[in-house]
Amino acid sequence: xxxxxxxxxxxxxxxxxxxxxxxxxxxxxxxxxxxxxxxxxxxxxxxxxxxxxxxxxxxxxxxxxxxxxxxxxxxxxxxxxxxxxxxxxxxxxxxxxxxxxxxxxxxxxxxxxxxxxxxxxxxxxxxxxxxxxxxxxxxxxxxxxxxxxxxxxxxxxxxxxxxxxxxxxxxxxxxxxxxxxxxxxxxxxxxxxxxxxxxxxxxxxxxxxxxxxxxxxxxxxxxxxxxxxxxxxxxxxxxxxxxxxxxxxxxxxxxxxxxxxxxxxxxxxxxxxxxxxxxxxxxxxxxxxxxxxxxxxxxxxxxxxxxxxxxxxxx
Amino acid sequence: xxxxxxxxxxxxxxxxxxxxxxxxxxxxxxxxxxxxxxxxxxxxxxxxxxxxxxxxxxxxxxxxxxxxxxxxxxxxxxxxxxxxxxxxxxxxxxxxxxxxxxxxxxxxxxxxxxxxxxxxxxxxxxxxxxxxxxxxxxxxxxxxxxxxxxxxxxxxxxxxxxxxxxxxxxxxxxxxxxxxxxxxxxxxxxxxxxxxxxxxxxxxxxxxxxxxxxxxxxxxxxxxxxxxxxxxxxxxxxxxxxxxxxxxxxxxxxxxxxxxxxxxxxxxxxxxxxxxxxxxxxxxxxxxxxxxxxxxxxxxxxxxxxxxxxxxxxxxxxxxxxxxxxxxxxxxxxxxxxxxxxxxxxxxxxxxxxxxxxxxxxxxxxxxxxxxxxxxxxxxxxxxxxxxxxxxxxxxxxxxxxxxxxxxxxxxxxxxxxxxxxxxxxxxxxxxxxxxxxxxxxxxxxxxxxxxxxxxxxxxxxxxxxxxxxxxxxxxxxxxxxxxxxxxxxxxxxxxxxxxxxxxxxxxxxxxxxxxxxxxxxxxxxxxxxxxxxxxxxxxxxxxxxxxxxxxxxxxxxxxxxxxxxxxxxxxxxxxxxxxxxxxxxxxxxxxxxxxxxxxxxxxxxxxxxxxxxxxxxxxxxxxxxxxxxx
Numbered sequence: 018x019x020x021x022x023x024x025x026x027x028x029x030x031x032x033x034x035x036x037x038x039x040x041x042x043x044x045x046x047x048x049x050x051x052x053x054x055x056x057x058x059x060x061x062x063x064x065x066x067x068x069x070x071x072x073x074x075x076x077x078x079x080x081x082x083x084x085x086x087x088x089x090x091x092x093x094x095x096x097x098x099x100x101x102x103x104x105x106x107x108x109x110x111x112x113x114x115x116x117x118x119x120x121x122x123x124x125x126x127x128x129x130x131x132x133x134x135x136x137x138x139x140x141x142x143x144x145x146x147x148x149x150x151x152x153x154x155x156x157x158x159x160x161x162x163x164x165x166x167x168x169x170x171x172x173x174x175x176x177x178x179x180x181x182x183x184x185x186x187x188x189x190x191x192x193x194x195x196x197x198x199x200x201x202x203x204x205x206x207x208x209x210x211x212x213x214x215x216x217x218x219x220x221x222x223x224x225x226x227x228x229x230x231x232x233x234x235x236x237x238x239x240x241x242x243x244x245x246x247x248x249x250x251x252x253x254x255x256x257x258x259x260x261x262x263x264x265x266x267x268x269x270x271x272x273x274x275x276x277x278x279x280x281x282x283x284x285x286x287x288x289x290x291x292x293x294x295x296x297x298x299x300x301x302x303x304x305x306x307x308x309x310x311x312x313x314x315x316x317x318x319x320x321x322x323x324x325x326x327x328x329x330x331x332x
Numbered sequence: 333x334x335x336x337x338x339x340x341x342x343x344x345x346x347x348x349x350x351x352x353x354x355x356x357x358x359x360x361x362x363x364x365x366x367x368x369x370x371x372x373x374x375x376x377x378x379x380x381x382x383x384x385x386x387x388x389x390x391x392x393x394x395x396x397x398x399x400x401x402x403x404x405x406x407x408x409x410x411x412x413x414x415x416x417x418x419x420x421x422x423x424x425x426x427x428x429x430x431x432x433x434x435x436x437x438x439x440x441x442x443x444x445x446x447x448x449x450x451x452x453x454x455x456x457x458x459x460x461x462x463x464x465x466x467x468x469x470x471x472x473x474x475x476x477x478x479x480x481x482x483x484x485x486x487x488x489x490x491x492x493x494x495x496x497x498x499x500x501x502x503x504x505x506x507x508x509x510x511x512x513x514x515x516x517x518x519x520x521x522x523x524x525x526x527x528x529x530x531x532x533x534x535x536x537x538x539x540x541x542x543x544x545x546x547x548x549x550x551x552x553x554x555x556x557x558x559x560x561x562x563x564x565x566x567x568x569x570x571x572x573x574x575x576x577x578x579x580x581x582x583x584x585x586x587x588x589x590x591x592x593x594x595x596x597x598x599x600x601x602x603x604x605x606x607x608x609x610x611x612x613x614x615x616x617x618x619x620x621x622x623x624x625x626x627x628x629x630x631x632x633x634x635x636x637x638x639x640x641x642x643x644x645x646x647x648x649x650x651x652x653x654x655x656x657x658x659x660x661x662x663x664x665x666x667x668x669x670x671x672x673x674x675x676x677x678x679x680x681x682x683x684x685x686x687x688x689x690x691x692x693x694x695x696x697x698x699x700x701x702x703x704x705x706x707x708x709x710x711x712x713x714x715x716x717x718x719x720x721x722x723x724x725x726x727x728x729x730x731x732x733x734x735x736x737x738x739x740x741x742x743x744x745x746x747x748x749x750x751x752x753x754x755x756x757x758x759x760x761x762x763x764x765x766x767x768x769x770x771x772x773x774x775x776x777x778x779x780x781x782x783x784x785x786x787x788x789x790x791x792x793x794x795x796x797x798x799x800x801x802x803x804x805x806x807x808x809x810x811x812x813x814x815x816x817x818x819x820x821x822x823x824x825x826x827x828x829x830x831x832x833x834x835x836x837x838x839x840x841x842x843x844x845x846x847x848x849x850x851x852x853x854x855x856x857x858x859x860x861x862x863x864x865x866x867x868x869x870x871x872x873x874x875x876x877x878x879x880x881x882x883x884x885x886x887x888x889x890x891x892x893x894x895x896x897x898x899x900x901x902x903x904x905x906x907x908x909x910x911x912x913x914x915x916x917x918x919x920x921x922x923x924x925x926x927x928x929x930x931x932x933x934x935x936x937x938x939x940x941x942x943x944x945x946x947x948x949x950x951x952x953x954x955x956x957x958x959x960x961x962x963x
Contacts, residue, residue: 035448039457046464141613154596158589160540162547163563163581166570174571181571227613228690230733237688237728238748238799239721242616242713252738271453275544279567289456290548293463301463305456312453327738328783 021324025317036309037089041082044302094303099295104303108285112307114184115284119273121200122207123266130212130265131251131258134219138227139246149216156213161272165206165279172202182281203280207273211265218261222254229253256327263319267312345597351590359407368397370404371555379573392562392576393569401557402579408558410587412473413539419477420538421531424484429523431485432492433515443489449482458541462550469542469558472551476541484530491526495519532598536591543584559584614690616717618643618683620710626700634661634702635839636685636724636807641699641709643677643684646692652911654680656863657699659937660841662807667833667840669854669871671847673886675907677863678843682809684709685841686720703807722752725800729812731792735784741768741795742780748802767798771828790821797825801832809841814849826852847887851875856943859883862908862918865937869944879940879951882919917948925950 052060052068069075076084088095094104137149173181179202185191186199226232227250235249236242274286281287285304292300324330368387374395382390382398389398431442449457461475495501496519504514545551546560557565559580566576626640643655655677662668670678683689685701685708701708703724708716728734736744745764749755755763761780768776771794784792793813800808810829814822830853833840842854850857850871858868859880867880878884885903905922908914914921920930929949940946 032448032451035444036451039448039452040460043460043464138613154589154592158536158592159585160543160547160563160581160588162544163577163584166563166567166577166581170570170574170577224613230728230730231736233614233683233688233690234726234728234734234799235736236616236717237686237720237726239717239719239751240747241717241751245616249736253736256738267453268455271455271459274455274459275547278548289459289463290550293459293550294467296466298463301460305460305463308456309452313451316451329737329785 022321025320029313029317032313033310037086037306040302040306041085044298045078047298095299097297097300099297104300107288107300108304108307111283111285111288114282115273115286118200118203118207118276118282118284119270121204123269125204126208126211126215126265126269127262130215131219133216135223135246135251137216137220138223141224153213153216156209161206161210162275162279164209165203165276168202168206184283203276203282207269207276211269215261215265219254219258222257223250226250226254259319259323259326263316266315270308270312342597342600344593348590348593348597351586352594355406355587356410358403359410362403362407367400367403370396370400372396382575389579390575392566398576398579401562402583405557405559405562405580406583408552409539409543412469412542412558413535416473416477416538416542417531417535420480421484421527424481425488425523425527427481427485428488429492429515429519432489433496433519446482446485454479458545462545467550467553469552472542472545475545476538480534480538487530488523488527491523492519495522529598529602533595536588536595540588612692617687617713618689618694618696619691620696622698622710626698633663635664637661637702639700641681641684641701642697643680643689644695644697646695650911653863653913654910655684658865660858662839662841664839665833665837667842667854669850669857670841670843670860671845671850671857672860673845673907676860678860679811682811682841682843685809686724687716721748722803723805724807724809725805727796727800727808727810727813730816731796732784735792735795737784740781740783745799745802748799752803767802770801771798790817793817793825804836807839811843829853847875862913863910864947866947873944877952879944879946880948881923881925884952
């Protein structure tokens with residue numbers, strides 16, 4: 018097992034390098050002089066030249082990449098000019114808030130999506146299946162930002178069940194109950210699309226498995242139908258569902274940007290949008306690399322979970 | 333054009349198509365309609381409610397006509413979404429075709445790059461591109477198109493690889509065509525349908541994504557507005573004037589939903605498995621639809637009696653009569669062989685006993701199965717479940733697919749016990765080890781923790797037998813348990829079953845297509861053809877002197893070791909399709925003794941010597957003339 022994890026970690030290195038190359042190349046596409054872009058059009062020529070030297074922009078592209086990479090590996094992501102603080106500090110702080118939101122949404126969509134898919138498959142063509150299929154279609158069709166706005170309108174403004182926005186109350190204790198009430202609407206809004214996608218996939222994975230011979234064997238053994246569905250079929254279907262959970266985690270993580278805008282959530286997505294509008298290139302660069310790297314690590318965890326579930330992979 | 337017909341049959345897809353057509357037509361004619369200028373502001377009339385004086389949908393925060401803005405916004409969103417889909421599809425397909433067609437190192441390098449791009453959380457990459465290019469609708473379009481290229485490249489590559497290895501491409505190459513020409517004339521036409529389908533399923537997503545970037549303020553810039561930026565601008569007035577948000581938001585929802593319905597319809601129409609209904613899940617028990625419950629067979633000394641069993645498969649408007657009225661009975665401690673070609677209905681007969689025929693499409697339409705004084709056909713599920721595995725157990729063919737691949741054999745054995753007898757886990761495990769020993773698995777204590785894929789075929793089959801024995805059943809139904817095994821292992825398994833039968837007084841219904849197995853194990857044998865029993869009687873009597881021409885022909889197919897230069901006769905023709913059974917004898921078409929009378933009316937299973945019966949109007953003469961039978 019440890020060997021498998023080590024192997025997967027090693028295989029992440031080229032992916033991480035590739036990600037850094039892609040981000041670097043995208044940022045190198047910036048038209049005109051990056052230093053002017055960063056400092057704005059009122060910058061003095063001296064400042065532009067100094068920044069160019071600081072960023073190493075006077076050097077060739079390949080050399081610049083390795084300098085940038087070397088700095089990053091030492092934890093130096095540069096300095097955000099709009100916030101006047103180190104990029105890494107800002108990104109880590111904001112990423113924590115995003116992780117709370119996206120993590121909750123991911124747990125929600127995994128549990129709800131798989132459960133809905135299993136029930137839907139087990140009751141194929143029944144009333145529950147039809148209802149779930151309808152809500153799944155609705156869920157994958159509604160833009161999450163529109164859903165979030167409607168949730169605010171209904172559950173926060175009209176019914177007053179939840180606060181309208183933010184992560185913490187402006188006044189009052191920052192305790193768990195405050196966090197949960199602030200988290201409920203954005204997490205649900207963020208989880209909706211992924212729940213739909215996972216439910217759909219789980220349903221077809223379950224239908225596929227329920228036709229297999231070993232399901233007939235379980236029934237021939239006299240195993241109760243509930244156990245046939247949840248223990249025999251779901252366990253086998255999970256092998257196909259888990260990779261989809263990994264992909265959906267990426268959508269939830271990056272889709273958080275919309276929800277963070279709608280709910281004024283102090284996450285990394287909102288930071289990125291602000292940074293793009295302010296042309297704070299170093300902050301964008303650092304944020305994207307950091308989040309993408311975290312996602313790669315998460316995917317390794319998914320692979321490990323997969324190998325724990327399926328003994329045929331390990332050998 | 334069955335594809336279009338299939339699509340039209342799907343009412344939801346049709347609805348999506350109609351909605352989408354209406355939206356697209358409206359978007360196309362928008363400039364021609366007598367609408368207010370979408371960009372003229374009139375702050376005096378801001379936030380007018382819908383259905384009021386200021387137009388059908390009211391006005392927005394700058395007093396602009398919402399209906400006009402909605403129409404123009406829809407037009408813009410659709411155009412950008414379709415353009416992004418088209419660009420992504422074209423570039424992605426080009427990359428995919430090059431990678432798939434040339435293969436080798438080119439393929440490797442390209443697909444590595446594609447994998448890298450796919451390692452990014454999707455929207456994050458689009459944000460990075462917009463960050464580099466700067467906010468704006470064109471840049472948002474480029475970003476959305478760019479992040480979707482890997483998806484198309486990967487799909488199209490897969491299709492191209494399979495096409496590039498086909499004969500017609502080889503033929504084109506041999507005829508001296510250049511690579512570029514082959515790609516354009518041979519590969520591309522075959523790939524285009526796939527591209528179109530991939531586009532139809534992703535265009536909704538692209539519309540959503542560009543709207544999303546505009547919503548964030550990174551797409552279309554004022555005063556120009558697509559649906560996303562309309563929603564983004566309306567957000568600050570969400571609480572006071574929700575209609576300015578609801579109008580564009582609902583429009584996005586309608587468009588994306590219509591596209592999704594249509595895309596699902598396209599996918600379903602193209603997935604051949606859905607056409608046959610094969611993706612239906614089997615229910616816990618077989619469906620029973622008997623017109624009249626038949627009289628229970630009289631109680632005798634038999635432990636299991638099957639009477640007049642009819643099982644059919646209903647697929648679309650076809651009816652396949654897999655079992656057309658079968659009578660069998662099994663005495664305690666007896667081994668009855670049920671023999672026939674594949675497709676003769678022997679497995680379906682066996683599975684019908686405990687309601688294990690997959691349904692849909694299986695339906696039991698007649699007959700009764702008497703076990704322990706009650707009729708199992710149509711018995712309530714819970715009663716049936718209690719008997720399954722506890723009193724009547726099954727052994728299936730091919731234990732690699734019939735054992736659960738993700739549980740250890742120990743877990744599966746323990747479960748078989750605990751499904752019927754609540755036992756502490758440790759005790760059940762000890763019992764499981766005993767069972768493994770009983771089926772002569774060496775090192776049972778360590779083997780119990782193996783997964784099925786870690787065992788050999790013969791071992792897996794023993795596990796299947798051990799599982800059937802777990803609760804000491806009265807009847808075991810073995811469905812070709814040795815077919816997948818090699819001869820020596822087969823012999824071991826058979827002698828094991830024989831020993832267990834004698835030790836425990838088991839009754840075995842043994843399904844096989846192998847006369848050698850029948851000879852070794854069975855007391856009696858029933859021969860099945862096209863869903864009916866054609867001959868039944870003591871195994872040795874039938875083996876030495878088959879009465880039905882079919883039995884005789886079937887035995888003549890079996891080569892005999894040391895049997896000299898005997899004529900091996902395959903039976904000409906094929907068994908009849910069970911959805912079009914002929915009148916009279918189903919074997920008549922293939923029988924060289926067939927007469928006109930064979931093709932008329934129902935031929936009964938008639939007594940033929942002591943304990944024997946045969947369904948033939950001209951059976952081989954009574955036993956004791958054994959010489960000509962084998963010919």
